[in-house]
Amino acid sequence: MESVDLLLTNITQLVTCAGSGAPKRGAAMRDLGIIEGAALAAQDGVIVAVGKSEDLLRIYRSENHEDCRRRAVIPGFVDCHTHAIFAGNRLDEFEMRLSGATYMEIMAAGGGIRKTMRATRAASLDDLRETLLERIERMMQTGTTTAEIKTGYGLDVETEVRLLEVIDWAAERYPMRLLPTFLGAHAVPPEFPDAESYTRHVIEVMLPAVRAWYAASWFARQGTPLFVDVFCEQGVFDVDQARRILQAGQALGMAAKAHVDEFVNLGGVPMAVALDAVSVDHLDVTPDHELERLAASKTVGIMLPAVNFNLGSHHYGSARRLIDAGGILALATDYNPGSAPTTSIPMTMAIACRYQKLTPAEALNAVTLNAAYAIGMGGRIGSIEVGKQADLLILNEPDYRAAAYEFGGNPIWRVGAKGALLWHSW
DSSP states (O other), rough: OOOOSSSEEEEEEEEOOOOOSSOOOOGGGGOOOOEEEEHHHHHTEEEEEEEHHHHHTEEEEEESEEEEEEEEEEEEEEEEOOOOOSOOOOOHHHHHHTTTTOOOHHHHHHHHHHHHHHHHSSSSSHHOOOOHHHHHHHHTTTTEEEHHHHHOOOSHHHHHHHHHHHHHHHHHHSSSEEEEEEEEEOOOOOOOSSSSHHHIIIIIHHHHHHHHHHSSSSSHHHHHOOOEEEEOOOOBBHHHHHHHHHHHHHHOEEEEEEEEEHHHHHHHHHHHEEEEEEEEOOOSSSHHHHHHHHHHHHHEEOOOOHHHTTTTTTOOOOOHHHHHHHOOOOOOOBSSSSSSOOOOOHHHHHHHHHHOOOOOOHHHHHHTHHHHTTOOOTTTSSSOOSSBBBOEEEEEESSTTTTHHOOOOOOOOEEETEEEEEEEEO
16 A cells, blocks of 8 residues: 555545636536545645545555544635734724724724834834734634735835745745735825825835845745735725836736725726736726626636625625626635734635625635635645645535535634644644
8 A cells, every 4th residue: 555644534525626727717616526425645745646535545544544524625725815914903993983984084094004004114023923923823723724915014115025024934934825915005105295106116116125025035935926916996096006016016027916996996907907917806896897807807806705794884796797707706805904804714705605695616616726826826726636735624514515604613623734734623
């Protein structure tokens, strides 16, 4: 018999989310590639076999043989949009919103992103490291095995680079896969009189400094991509400014992402699609004709329903429309201290199923395979297939639908990342 590092057997449903070398669109979003009565083998952090338990037990043995006790196994969650590195909190603004203030009103009064900017600039390196590790540990406990993390709470060269350094430091030491995004264009800091002057600063000063940092980083040595992002929104950066920032980042080798249509439609989707952006994120007020243009492209539409839930909105992005038009839908938490203070992908799935009318299968594909493509990693993670990284979750229940059915708790029994079982719920 062949010895492997990890052998999982007695799996009721092995939910592979296997694709065909591409993200899932349309009706394929309901296809999960389930193997019943299954087993899985991994060696050196990579999946080497999937199939029926009786078949794999004849071929493989392992000192790390986990009996899944008739539970379901699914791919590890990919949280493809987070703002997990920051200092401070916005508990006061939470109460202000409950009293009627809007997110943009709070931001215009100097709160919101600027409040977190002030706390983050003042934070020590040790504080930033400690809080980031605590947050990614909480992410992993609810099943996230890969997370994209944006900067954007420094808004000056020194702090933005320090945030990237902390993400890089954590990625080298923690088993969760982390990917960095430079979001210097998150808001206009108080040192600048207007968005245009800050846009020029981002392009001429910040982006070259970030590119120089990246060239010497652990991320670069590992071949992990660096993204550039911008908040294209009324009162922040307009479409022309967003386009110029993204183009400048692309010229330096960064893949483009964009926050668009969270509150006001400015035409950010067609702008980003024309640039071949990897993703456009939020899409809460994107009109149907722009969703159809997005659906015809290779750009992933990332929706963030925990934001709408947290802000008390009765309006959610048209996920159903994007799927039915044949687009690529991903879901993410948008974890941040203001609009989405949650690290839980299961809660995000629960909201999307209830308020955006996704099926559990569609929601699962949106937080695994499609989310992996939203960060340029679809060939390595996001599904349980031979040759991919062994990131997987053993649920508490025998049916994968439990991941979206239960909310407010944790449906995960064990978490595996890079072929190692790292966390369990008992």
